[in-house]
Amino acid sequence: MELVFEYILRGVMEVFFTADGVFDWLPIAMVFGGLMTGIAIGATPGLNGPFAMALSLPILIWVFGVNDEALLPILGFLIGIMKGATVGGAVPAVLFNTPGTPDAYLTTLDGHPMTKKGQGPKALKVAHFSSVCGDTVSDLVLFVAAPVLAVMIENILDLPEKGALIILSLSFMAAVAGSSPMKGFIVGVLGMLLALVGSTLSGNGPRMTFGIVELGNGLPLTAAILGVLIIGEIFIGLEEEVRKKGQKLRSTLDTVLGDNTFGWSERRRLLPRIGVSALIGTSIGALPGIGTTLAATLGYDVAKRFSKTPEKFGTGIPEGVAATEAANSAVSGANLIPVMSLGIPGNFAAVFIILAVESVGEFTLGPHVFKFTEIKFIEDYGTIINHDLVIAFAMFTLMMLANIMNWTVGGAFLRSLGVLVKVPKSIMLPVVLLITLTAVYAQDGGFIGIWVLLIFGLIGYALKRLDISILPFVIGFLLSPRLEEYIRGGYSASGGDGLFLLKSPLAVVFIAASILILVLANRKRKVPDEV
Amino acid sequence: MHLEGKEKGGALNQWDIGFGAALLIFALWALFFWFPADIPTGFFFVNSVGQEEPGDAFFPIILASLLAGLSVIQMIQSWRDRRSNAEKDDGGSINFPNLKFLGIFLTVVGVGLSLMYWLGPLTVAFLNAAGLLEGTYRNFSDTVPYKYLGYVAGGAVMTLALIIWAEGRVRPVAVMTVIAVLVVAILLFDVALRNVLLPPNADF
Numbered sequence: 200m201e202l203v204f205e206y207i208l209r210g211v212m213e214v215f216f217t218a219d220g221v222f223d224w225l226p227i228a229m230v231f232g233g234l235m236t237g238i239a240i241g242a243t244p245g246l247n248g249p250f251a252m253a254l255s256l257p258i259l260i261w262v263f264g265v266n267d268e269a270l271l272p273i274l275g276f277l278i279g280i281m282k283g284a285t286v287g288g289a290v291p292a293v294l295f296n297t298p299g300t301p302d303a304y305l306t307t308l309d310g311h312p313m314t315k316k317g318q319g320p321k322a323l324k325v326a327h328f329s330s331v332c333g334d335t336v337s338d339l340v341l342f343v344a345a346p347v348l349a350v351m352i353e354n355i356l357d358l359p360e361k362g363a364l365i366i367l368s369l370s371f372m373a374a375v376a377g378s379s380p381m382k383g384f385i386v387g388v389l390g391m392l393l394a395l396v397g398s399t400l401s402g403n404g405p406r407m408t409f410g411i412v413e414l415g416n417g418l419p420l421t422a423a424i425l426g427v428l429i430i431g432e433i434f435i436g437l438e439e440e441v442r443k444k445g446q447k448l449r450s451t452l453d454t455v456l457g458d459n460t461f462g463w464s465e466r467r468r469l470l471p472r473i474g475v476s477a478l479i480g481t482s483i484g485a486l487p488g489i490g491t492t493l494a495a496t497l498g499y500d501v502a503k504r505f506s507k508t509p510e511k512f513g514t515g516i517p518e519g520v521a522a523t524e525a526a527n528s529a530v531s532g533a534n535l536i537p538v539m540s541l542g543i544p545g546n547f548a549a550v551f552i553i554l555a556v557e558s559v560g561e562f563t564l565g566p567h568v569f570k571f572t573e574i575k576f577i578e579d580y581g582t583i584i585n586h587d588l589v590i591a592f593a594m595f596t597l598m599m600l601a602n603i604m605n606w607t608v609g610g611a612f613l614r615s616l617g618v619l620v621k622v623p624k625s626i627m628l629p630v631v632l633l634i635t636l637t638a639v640y641a642q643d644g645g646f647i648g649i650w651v652l653l654i655f656g657l658i659g660y661a662l663k664r665l666d667i668s669i670l671p672f673v674i675g676f677l678l679s680p681r682l683e684e685y686i687r688g689g690y691s692a693s694g695g696d697g698l699f700l701l702k703s704p705l706a707v708v709f710i711a712a713s714i715l716i717l718v719l720a721n722r723k724r725k726v727p728d729e730v
Numbered sequence: 731m732h733l734e735g736k737e738k739g740g741a742l743n744q745w746d747i748g749f750g751a752a753l754l755i756f757a758l759w760a761l762f763f764w765f766p767a768d769i770p771t772g773f774f775f776v777n778s779v780g781q782e783e784p785g786d787a788f789f790p791i792i793l794a795s796l797l798a799g800l801s802v803i804q805m806i807q808s809w810r811d812r813r814s815n816a817e818k819d820d821g822g823s824i825n826f827p828n829l830k831f832l833g834i835f836l837t838v839v840g841v842g843l844s845l846m847y848w849l850g851p852l853t854v855a856f857l858n859a860a861g862l863l864e865g866t867y868r869n870f871s872d873t874v875p876y877k878y879l880g881y882v883a884g885g886a887v888m889t890l891a892l893i894i895w896a897e898g899r900v901r902p903v904a905v906m907t908v909i910a911v912l913v914v915a916i917l918l919f920d921v922a923l924r925n926v927l928l929p930p931n932a933d934f
Contacts, residue, residue, distance in 0.1 A: 258918070392794060395790050401786050406769040407769060409768065438828070625897045653836075
């Protein structure tokens with residue numbers, strides 16, 4: 200236990216002090232900047248946290264470089280955005296009845312009626328309080344669950360099992376995200392295949408490049424991910440804007456007349472409801488691929504079902520706003536459990552955390568991180584320590600720091616952002632396109648990044664239009680190199696046994712579960728249609 | 731209403747089958763044409779100590795085979811679903827208006843990017859021909875105004891054209907926003923960050 204505390208303490212110190220023991224304000228400032236950016240982005244309809252993280256990452260890398268010292272400031276900013284955007288999403292939903300994301304729709308049900316009653320600021324206070332409560336609960340679960348899970352996994356799993364686990368994650372994500380599990384899994388495999396362009400494990404020169412020299416080091420990772428996630432969205436958003444040409448966003452912000460106090464007695468009254476929603480959101484968030492929409496829906500539904508006055512839900516009551524916001528905010532922290540313990544991202548925000556970690560410094564995410572190596576000082580050698588574990592605890596510290604800032608200054612900033620809702624998408628989307636093109640060009644040092652961005656944007660557009668989830672494609676693309684390593688390593692270690700995956704009982708269980716999940720999800724999908 | 735549902739369900743299934751067929755063709759093309767021509771080591775290779783190890787084609791072939799197999803299952807499933815449940819509405823489609831939008835959009839982006847790439851070098855070439863300048867664009871890719879010409883013109887044309895297309899009118903606020911964004915991008919990517927280049931200067 201002493202060793203655990205030693206590592207936690209070193210993680211905290213890593214955030215606040217430099218290697219020379221001097222107080223370091225930079226990570227704190229970066230968390231603050233990220234949080235404020237995230238709240239503003241979340242409050243702007245059409246923008247979201249992953250988008251801001253995607254655009255910030257190349258800029259942060261240029262500013263701070265890719266050495267070990269750059270990691271915490273960069274992660275601090277990204278974590279700040281992730282948390283801020285979750286809270287900020289309530290602003291357009293509450294004040295203008297324009298949910299920026301599907302889960303924010305649930306917030307409009309009671310949030311906007313409160314605004315109509317002249318209680319807009321109070322609705323935002325409730326949303327902020329519930330959101331930060333949900334987020335904090337979720338983070339605390341992450342801090343305990345991720346190390347425990349990681350230690351278990353590292354002790355149990357070898358190469359074949361780790362490979363099978365990636366396949367299981369992919370099939371699970373395909374099953375839960377999107378309308379067609381089979382198509383989701385297929386695009387996951389397609390993403391894996393495309394990720395192999397250029398890179399080889401053997402070092403025998405590039406592969407699958409069509410002779411394009413610039414692809415020798417592989418497809419530019421950030422351009423590909425930004426393309427499928429952001430450019431695809433821009434295509435869709437702009438198409439909708441062109442279709443409804445000329446329509447103006449009508450502001451429906453009413454004059455504030457009602458009682459907008461939100462005292463401690465009322466906060467205490469809402470706490471049980473917030474607690475239940477936070478647990479729902481945390482449980483759902485821990486499973487990769489399941490988004491905030493289900494958490495918000497379940498949180499709202501459970502609150503309504505167990506309320507003594509269910510008929511009041513939807514008429515503008517704080518309970519409705521609290522139930523939704525606590526649930527969807529609790530997803531964000533718990534979504535990092537599969538990232539921290541397995542290195543498998545469960546949502547788009549986690550994808551950018553992984554991208555940052557892979558681009559900057561020596562730190563890598565995965566079960567090996569949580570190895571509590573005994574700390575020893577050896578003369579003329581230095582200290583033996585698992586530095587990855589120190590960084591992991593530093594990440595947790597950054598998250599708590601973001602929560603504290605969110606508790607203290609986030610609310611006031613949130614309530615001042617109503618004006619952002621008026622930024623028209625017709626201007627914002629082309630501007631975002633230009634910024635993304637510029638950022639990708641600057642990062643990849645040539646037009647190759649722009650071509651990859653646009654091609655992957657078309658893939659993203661096609662997947663969206665065909666109603667196929669993008670998440671399995673992105674996860675497949677990200678995890679493919681690691682899966683290849685496991686599969687090739689496992690095959691070689693087995694002495695060239697073609698059935699090596701089936702020789703490990705646990706790997707067989709994972710593969711069988713993958714197939715079962717896909718089959719069941721396909722059947723389940725058909726049932727409502729047949730009714 | 732019933733007929734409408736049937737028509738819609740049939741069309742959607744065609745997209746499902748088409749999705750499977752397209753990926754099956756892609757997987758087969760990859761297996762039989764792309765990989766043999768574009769992966770230097772094969773499925774296996776013998777390492778320096780004489781052991782057989784998986785080659786660079788090992789994993790791509792496994793994935794492409796899996797993709798082919800899954801695509802066939804997808805096609806069969808779509809076919810069976812269509813016969814058993816013609817009114818199912820569980821997929822999207824890409825229709826003519828979508829393709830028309832993409833065509834116009836990519837044309838606008840293509841024109842913008844072409845301007846971005848060529849305007850600077852062509853201007854320098856023209857001034858060279860007129861005897862007003864001496865040297866290639868590479869010599870001037872870090873000199874104002876040449877280094878900003880393509881980026882500003884291409885970026886402005888692309889962004890403004892898309893905004894005007896989306897709004898159906900020209901508004902001063904749109905023009906001002908685009909100018910402001912270009913100025914901020916230049917200040918950030920060219921002035922503040924010294925180790926990166928604006929398009930197209932890294933290509934010359």
